[in-house]
Amino acid sequence: MSFSNYLETKILDHVFGGTAYTAPGTLYLALFTAAPGEAGGGTEVSGTAYTRKSVAFTTSGDTTSNTAAVEFDTAGSAWGTVTHVGIYDASTAGNLMAYAALSASKTIESGDVFRVPAGDLDITLN
16 A cells, blocks of 8 residues: 555654654545545545445554454445545545555445455555
8 A cells, every 4th residue: 555645744744843643543444436646536436335434453564454354335326346445534534544456446236245354455664
């Protein structure tokens, strides 16, 4: 996953600028049908029953991974082809923290459930 400009600035200000940064209490996983970038953007999924889902991470060495599976509600309508994911600091709106392309796109039709197994969301700093 890549960090957004927002998170890069917060980290640099915190470490080198002396400006305290408080990490969000909860992080949320979002799905995208068009790629976000470092400045945000992209096209987040919209459709019946879609909402961002909370996600927690655990860190080991230079990598942090989701501690539990993240399962979205059953799609009540077609959501399109999910190509990317993003991590936000709010359940709606908020700031994009990190984003990545899926290893394989997934078309979500009505009745489908999108699930990310535990340990499949990896963020690495090296």
